Amino acid sequence: MSEFDYDKLLDRARKNIPQEISGDARWKLPEPEVLIEGQQTIIRNFSDITDMMDRDANHVYHFLQNELGTSGSREEHRVLLKGRIPPKRIKEKLGNYVRTYILCDQCNAPDTRFLKEDRTTLLKCQACGATRPVKM
Numbered sequence: 001m002s003e004f005d006y007d008k009l010l011d012r013a014r015k016n017i018p019q020e021i022s023g024d025a026r027w028k029l030p031e032p033e034v035l036i037e038g039q040q041t042i043i044r045n046f047s048d049i050t051d052m053m054d055r056d057a058n059h060v061y062h063f064l065q066n067e068l069g070t071s072g073s074r075e076e077h078r079v080l081l082k083g084r085i086p087p088k089r090i091k092e093k094l095g096n097y098v099r100t101y102i103l104c105d106q107c108n109a110p111d112t113r114f115l116k117e118d119r120t121t122l123l124k125c126q127a128c129g130a131t132r133p134v135k136m
């Protein structure tokens with residue numbers, strides 16, 4: 001899938017959240033606030049996004065760097081990446097992260113946790129109990 005619709009994905013995720021945890025209709029990732037300054041790209045609200053993801057900010061940060069093929073630095077609240085990266089690509093990569101490391105592939109709930117089992121990491125869904133292996 002080359003084009004990736006972040007909003008559509010999040011819509012789908014929201015719709016599929018079972019009622020009991022969907023006091024969580026709040027689960028919507030903030031739009032990345034992307035600022036291109038000279039030869040660097042800044043995601044100003046990076047920590048808001050990772051807070052909402054409930055994932056380790058470093059993990060998301062390294063994923064983004066790999067996916068975008070760039071390096072950068074992370075500050076408390078924001079991330080600075082080398083190069084001029086269109087906001088659309090950043091959204092697309094964040095969407096990939098959500099699909100790979102957050103959404104349950106059975107019920108699409110975002111309420112999942114990593115579970116270590118021997119050398120494998122599983123993603124366990126708190127809503128339906130399904131697990132699937134994830135590559136860390």
Ligand SMILES: [Zn+2]
Binds near residue numbers: 104107108109126129
């Ligand atoms: Zn599930």
